Amino acid sequence: MRSYDLRGKDPVFLILVYGLLLIFLLAISVPFIYVLSTSFASEEEILSRGFFLIPDDWTWNAYxxxxxxxxxxxxxxxxxxxxxxxxxxxxxxxxxxxxxxxxxxxxxxxxxxxxxxxxxxxxxxxxxxxxxxxxxxxxxxxxxxxxxxxxxxxxxxxxxxxxxxxxxxxxxxxxxxxxxxxxxxxxxxxxxxxxxxxxxxxxxxxxxxxxxxxxxxxxxxxxxxxxxxxxxxxxxxxxxxxxxxxxxxxxxxxxxxxxxxxxxxxxxxxxxxxxxxxxxxxxxxxxxx
Missing domain, CATH: 1.10.3720.10 (MetI-like)
Incomplete structure (x- = not known):
């Protein structure tokens, strides 16, 4: 499969491409990280903090x-x-x-x-x-x-x-x-x-x-x-x-x-x-x- 070389391209075009890729990456990774972090958090922390990506109190109780x-x-x-x-x-x-x-x-x-x-x-x-x-x-x-x-x-x-x-x-x-x-x-x-x-x-x-x-x-x-x-x-x-x-x-x-x-x-x-x-x-x- 032929690769596409971005070298020598317009800087504005490169910023647009990498910006869109970053948005797609965040749209995919943030929900997954949230689910993973919540699975290791305690119920008290989930109720008190709501949304978070890194739990303060790690626990394996759910698993x-x-x-x-x-x-x-x-x-x-x-x-x-x-x-x-x-x-x-x-x-x-x-x-x-x-x-x-x-x-x-x-x-x-x-x-x-x-x-x-x-x-x-x-x-x-x-x-x-x-x-x-x-x-x-x-x-x-x-x-x-x-x-x-x-x-x-x-x-x-x-x-x-x-x-x-x-x-x-x-x-x-x-x-x-x-x-x-x-x-x-x-x-x-x-x-x-x-x-x-x-x-x-x-x-x-x-x-x-x-x-x-x-x-x-x-x-x-x-x-x-x-x-x-x-x-x-x-x-x-x-x-x-x-x-x-x-x-x-x-x-x-x-x-x-x-x-x-x-x-x-x-x-x-x-x-x-x-x-x-x-x-x-x-x-x-x-x-x-």
């Missing part, structure tokens, strides 16, 4: 309570399970289908590609999807979430284009050596496609980790709810309602902010390690249509 709360730990384990299993299913189905559609000899390839593109423009809707899930007896099951979002059409199309860019000579030489199509896919195509695989793995993982609406729609058992649903329930209810529902303990402002930080922390940790694959994976996958 300690969450780590001992059964409902929070259960929702955390549910989110981890849904993210790991769901992302695995997403990538297996998406990569297999994208690889098949990348083959020009596949019969009905154009029809299948049109059907996939059609789903990007029009969907069946919430009610028909719910009725299908209900008739398949998948309600109150994680499969209702795994299967309804198994393949994202956009990810499939980009990954298909990525597979089409792999030199045919490699595949032909592998076939001459007696390599089967499935072995060719797992041992040659997948290693060569790691930038795209890593990119869409993170996309799917973020989607699964942030699952909220589908969990509310398909999961009736609160013990199966993911972390996002627990967080929403905790943030939306009043202190009195929460206090009466959670063993007499009030989810204070610090506890709520600590829950927000813990919810965002896994993605903040993983993202920097996979960020280098983003540009390469997306650009290479968009060369061919």
């Amino acid at each position: 300690g309570y969450l780590m001992e709360n059964h409902n929070f730990k259960q929702s955390m384990s549910n989110s981890i399970y849904m993210t790991v299993v769901g992302t695995t299913i997403n990538m297996i189905l998406t990569s297999l289908m994208a690889y098949g559609l990348s083959k020009s000899w596949l019969k009905g390839r154009r029809t299948l590609n049109f059907m996939i593109l059609f789903t990007m423009l029009f969907s069946g809707g919430m009610i028909p999807t719910y009725l299908i899930v209900k008739n398949l007896d998948l309600l109150n099951s994680y499969w209702s979430i795994f299967l309804t979002g198994a393949i994202a059409p956009f990810h499939l199309i980009v990954l298909r284009s990525f597979f089409q860019n792999i030199p045919r000579e490699l595949e032909e030489s592998a076939h001459i050596d007696g390599c089967s199509e499935l072995r060719l896919f797992w041992q040659i195509v997948i290693p060569l496609s790691m930038p795209a695989i890593a990119t869409f793995t993170l996309f799917y993982a973020v989607h699964n980790w942030n699952t909220y609406f589908n969990a509310i729609l398909y999961l009736n058992d609160s013990n199966m709810w993911p972390l996002q649903v627990f967080l929403r329930q905790m943030l939306s209810q009043s202190d009195q309602a929460i206090e009466a529902s959670v063993s007499g303990y009030e989810f204070t402002q610090a506890v709520r902010m600590a829950a927000v930080i813990i919810t965002a922390l896994p993605l903040l940790i993983v993202y920097p390690f996979l960020q280098k694959y983003f540009n390469k994976g997306m650009l290479l996958g968009s060369v061919k249509g």
Whole structure:
């Protein structure tokens, strides 16, 4: 990707650019710093000071309570399970289908590609999807979430284009050596496609980790709810309602902010390690249509 050199530019232009970047940085960082600082503050300091970015009295009580709360730990384990299993299913189905559609000899390839593109423009809707899930007896099951979002059409199309860019000579030489199509896919195509695989793995993982609406729609058992649903329930209810529902303990402002930080922390940790694959994976996958 070509970098843009700002040297020799008009000073007024540079001031404008850096000024806008600074405004965007403050707009993003200040709310996050406030949430982080509040999670380490005592309830007395929160009530007395209101808004602050650095607490005077640092404490881990909010995080300690969450780590001992059964409902929070259960929702955390549910989110981890849904993210790991769901992302695995997403990538297996998406990569297999994208690889098949990348083959020009596949019969009905154009029809299948049109059907996939059609789903990007029009969907069946919430009610028909719910009725299908209900008739398949998948309600109150994680499969209702795994299967309804198994393949994202956009990810499939980009990954298909990525597979089409792999030199045919490699595949032909592998076939001459007696390599089967499935072995060719797992041992040659997948290693060569790691930038795209890593990119869409993170996309799917973020989607699964942030699952909220589908969990509310398909999961009736609160013990199966993911972390996002627990967080929403905790943030939306009043202190009195929460206090009466959670063993007499009030989810204070610090506890709520600590829950927000813990919810965002896994993605903040993983993202920097996979960020280098983003540009390469997306650009290479968009060369061919």
